[in-house]
Amino acid sequence: MSSYFEERAPCCGSHFWILLSMCWASVLFAAITSGLALGLLSFSQVDLEVFVKAGQPKIQKNAAKIMSIAKNEHLLLCTLLIAKSMALEGVSVFMEKMFPEWLSVLLAATILATIAEIIPLALCSRYGLSVGATLSPFVRVLMMVFFPIAYPLSKAGKGGELSLHETTIIAGALDLTQKTAKDAMTPISETFSLDINSKLDMHTMGLIMSKGHSRIPVYSGKQTNVVGIILVKNLIFCHPEDETPIKYMTIRRVPRVGEDWPLYDILNQFKNGQSHMAVVLKCGENIRTVATHTESKTPGHCSSVELGDYIRISTDASNWHSQETEYYSATLKSIMHREGDSDLLQRRSEQPDASSSFENLESLPTADEEVIGIITLEDVMEELLQEDILDETDQYVDVHQK
Template sequence: MAVHYRCCESGFFIHIAVIFFLVMFAGLMSGLTLGLMSMSIVDLEVLAKSGTPKDRKHAAKILPVVRKQHLLLCTLLICNAASMEALPIFLDGLISAWGAILISVTLILLFGEIIPQSVCSRHGLAIGATVAPFVRVLVWICYPVAYPISKLLDYLLGEGHVALFRRAELKTLVDMHGNEAGKGGELTHDETTIIAGALELTTKTARDAMTPIAETFAIDINAKLDRDLMKLILEKGHSRVPVFYEQPVNIIGLILVKNLLTIHPADEVPVKNVTIRKIPKVPENLPLYDILNEFQKGHSHMAVVMWHRDNMVEQPTSKSPNNNPEVRVDIDGEKHPLEKKMSKRQLQKWKSFPASGNNSYTPRSKKWTRDINADVLQIDDNPLPKLNEEEEAVGIITMEDVIEELLQEEIFDETDHHDDDS
């Protein structure tokens, strides 16, 4: 009788231990399913390279396990399902069938789902790194069943999915991390503005950042550097001044103001007798990143933006659908595509010169070739270049213009006149 009682007592405690193990095991699998599968490979790679020392260590342990996502998912779900199915069997040996179902559902719901998932959703990285070796063992145990199912999922859904942010999404993410957003981010306003400007720079072209010819200070090559012209050059405060021939839209080169230091105004030296450097010519739809890369080479920090006539369509400028003569319209009566993307400052620049047509000129090369790189313009032996009937200069772009688009703010120097709100 005593032996039978001890056997029943030992069997009861074994059932209780097994039930406890199954509930904890099911909870672990459920929590890991949420904790590990919710972290993308990109997130883990970012943490492994630039996270805190603890996060780097945890991410390095988890990455090898998570790389085969479908295999890991099948393993966790198979183990979770096996433990939940086995739980009523052991409970049935202690209580009635209805009681076993009721208790098993309660235990699984509370201790196998709600609590583990709540914990792993907040501390999934640390928990996943701790149990990563154990998960590896489970993957090998369930491999005969999990591998075929994972390969079927790879075939149907794709082997891997890298969740990278698009440019607009990344810009929004940066804005959310700014301290002005009030979400605890540590990025300052200047940092978020510069990052946003760098992301937008790839969609902007020379036309977006240039200074129109109507606002550009340029001098005639046949002019004389007398006292009035020298005074005017100094008042403008530019380090480089474009030089035109016959017409302001025929920019043929530029002069460096520092080269005029040795010239006396009383001598009235002709402009063509000083050192005139060649100025690069770029199409109006050349991306600003390409222009910035060329500026960095040091050949020139100024370029002339060209408009090509062959690919232009004559547009009505006197009348527009909204009776606004300042708004450029295309042949369909809509705003110009560039105008829709421009900021207020860019729009003011763009509207300051006459409308010439639709920007459809496609450059043959996005890089400046050697023959148009900045160099001294030889005018003694060669005739001056005349205006090409198929193209004309519509603006001037400088390194400062590109940097302003990057910073999304105006850059003022000592000679600029602006309103000081402070």
């Protein structure tokens, strides 16, 4: 039998016609596998699910047949490539037994390029769904026949793929360009904040500790009138029995951003280090500024608002600008005198006094600037990572809520 294939077959003999039939069968087999590789692998699982749920009846039927086969893309691809390689090799062998070497190479290259590549790809690029559904039983047989070889190959090289966590972060980074402050903010009604006229007594200090926040918004009158933020670490000198009013404490500017600001621009501003928290305002004329030009102050309202006998806050409707972001109070001066921190007091004394510094405090929202939420650096990073970031306090709360 081996000599039957080793000798060159004479033209028009029985041996010649057998080899010619096997050659054309191999060409046809290579054409089918080449077309199926394009027809079956050009549709993702999402595409097939859409076809099944929303396509026309015929398309739904064809997509349902293909879905189970195309579920394991690597196994399907390896199966079709192995089958195609065997068919191409068979064509070369059979051609060599029928024709001279130079003619067999020329015929094999021409026939394979035309019949096994160009024509199948042209047909399956347009009718891939129908062809794949029609030949799905044939593909199942191939997958069973070549499974011992195709399965190990389909599992090779898995270490080079991106993990789910990595792809999630990449997707979050791409989606971040389309998301705005409104998508990541915490609504003002759900925000923990303190009235500027409240006192740091035992109840308030305990409430601050239970919330676990590092920055707390300060409002005047109503919660939407956010005038600044206090850093919890600055309250370390306060004694609850003194019941120190919050308006005597160090208050920092709170930047204001529009609800339509892109999260990428907000992230760039947070990286400057001036603040890791910002107030989100409903879109209005006074806040429609480009985030990348926030170094210049935008002219706004120059009136002022009286907040009791101690503080007078300017309502300049500027956006994200702050050359002096921290404001020093008379009460903290006395505390540092008592603690003997003369160096820190000397550095603080170079800043304006308490009354003048409070005049420069970040503005209250004007009549057309409605505060709708608070956004922090953590909120932006959660949108980037596509998952919640839990700190020690979050973990503590979650455990006790179970």
